[in-house]
Amino acid sequence: MRWLKITLHEHDVLVVGSGLAGLRVAIQLAKDFDVAILTKVHPLRSHSVAAQGGINASLGTGDSWEQHAFDTVKGSDYLADQDVVEILAKEAPRAIIENERWGTAFSRTEDGKIAQRPFGGAMFPRTCYAADRTGHNLLHTTFEQALRVGVKFYNEWFVTSLVRDGDHVCGLTAFDISTGDVHSFAGKAVVIATGGFGRVYSHSTNAVINTGDGCALAFRIGAPLKDMEFIQFHPTTLFGSSILMSEGARGEGGYLVNALGERFMDKYAPEKMELAPRDIVARAIKTEINEGRGIDDQYIHLDLRHLGKDKILERLPGIREISIYFAGVDPIDEPIPIRPGQHYSMGGIHCDKNGMTPIEGLYAVGEAACMSVHGANRLGGNSLLETLVFGRIVGQRIAEYLPNAQRPSSTCVEDEAFKIRHKLQEWLLKDKGENPSEIREVMGETMDRLVGVFRKESDLKAALTMIRELKERFKNVFAGHSDKRFNYSLIRILELENMLDLAESIAMGALMRRESRGAHWRLDYPERDDENFLKHSLFTKVEDYVKTEIIPVNLGMFDVKERTY
């Protein structure tokens, strides 16, 4: 009867997620504390690996952290908390230097310095890169350093719940994917570093694994989510598979061209053209397609041909490889078919600039967190940066917290593990019910169609009704077979449960915010409304409903102005 026993693990710190943010937190703590990372995939398979274009830092002569901060705040449509942005911009050079010294092979200039390319919304070429494989380089390097300092890894473990004891977190439950057994983990601190939740949408650049598990788990124990309506749609995703075509392609000089052969960005951002921020370029492309100037009414072209073969091979080899293998197009000879698609979650777990959530001992970092450093629209090159800068800072904060933290009671996590085991067992033993993949498809299609680049009240209400209907259907979901080992069907059900909660809060936030700001564009409220909505939105689970609130934005350094490019 292997089901009877629950194994208990104890660590000082439990980090959920092994992308750049989670690894960086763990590296900070590994020397002095017992820190373990739980991850549903091997760390090298984390989505950080897919980041292409680069990472921002004001390294160049003539650039400054203040300019970086200003660009970030303006890019955010003034919704970013300026005290957090200040840290991001100030600490950026240190993060780059650290990772370079760890071995990241940044691309170089003629005089051997780290090369920097122009990126959307930035007034200076500030984006450091390793060809168009920057995330891959940073992730492999940072993982190597995590191995060096002896971080303990639970690879291919799926975290099923967080456990709260009064006002503080005491651990979590997780199952070992290779056995299917549920274990309990006690810890003084838990860090959520599970990345974004792009797979709530059907057309997303995100890895299949980006289902926002950590955000949903934190939400379920009462941690508020923040700014969930702000979803970034990347302007250039490959038509068909929605694989990312880096902003670096435009940074290197690529054109966007409609079916009439026009470089249309002059109508939307006459000064910055293709290098306007992502929200503006995504709306421009969507408008071209909606008004009949798309190719086959479905996509437009990203044209790199004028850059020439050498530049494409040197700076954009990954883009070329993806175009060839996934679209049958060699960008040296032909333009790339692209359209906007979900790319990044500006919202996430509500926390302060040290990653602290309102629940003692529970921290959040990286895309899963909302500190908020990106506000209503993230600039390209700032998300890799966020993971490394705030990974270190959150680690430092936890190091200060641990000596005074309460030792968690093991019974607290064990009871929860029994409950989770029972829940999983019920799914596995059911012999009929709703097909989870059908629910997932309807959810994704609903979010694409009704909570996309352009939004309006009737659509958002319809989306919310549909999501709630899907949540009802989900109650009767079944896994289809009862194998315990490597049961990916079970994993996808747990992910779907998480995504449905997040989809609901995204739609609620989009409905509640009756203005247009950054990535959130309301056709029925096309103006920014600072008087009523220069505010963060908060979503808190209270028993069986979601409580919504608005809280102030931390301003201070830069005045709130109209945003033009």
Next chain:
Amino acid sequence: MKLRVARSREGGEITHYDLYKIETKKGMTVLDALFQIQDKMDPSLSFRYSCRGAVCGSCSMLINKEPRLACRTQLSEVQKEDMKLKIFPTLSDIPQGWNPEQEILIEPLPNMPILKDLVVDMSRFYDALVSMELWVDSIEGDEYHLQSIEERKKIERYVNCILCAICYGSCPVNAINQEYIGPAALAKAFRFSEDSRVTNSSRYIEAAKSAKGAPLCDLIMNCVKSCPKGVGPGGAIRQIKSR
């Protein structure tokens, strides 16, 4: 289009093959087809996945007897492929009933223990990263290193490795000798030894020349032919051997 997929519920060895009829769409990849099976026909099928964009290295498997990333392999292209690998038993043993004209054969990546269906135990592959200490022994400092474009170019192809283990699964030496570290770890060791910024480069070559490392390589070059990222570990191993 049909997929004939190797199954192993308890792990260890392939117990049987299941045949699935795929509803194909333009541009569909092998990974898309596996998801269709899992979603619509058989949720018990296990395989690893993550990025679906050929950069995370999760979905390495044997496709028509050639090791490939499932996400980067178009269904329509499979029959045309021919890596011209040197054959070893896992690559040459043809399962009964396979009709290559009408079916794509999907099996787990060779040379690693099967855990379930297409999921293999990669511990030996990953363990080399730690046993060979394949990282930079970094010293803290306030400035980054300068590196010329030419110096970076020397390591670029090795830096592009995604550790998907396709080289390991294609290697006839790995097929007969479990001790062999395999091509990827050796290429990674070479990457550090060649990095102009690394001061103690000899330690990586020493680790690569250990008894379980480069001396076991017979320079068969299946790793070079199968690598989806053009890393070409065989070239690095040849250079390690000459030092």
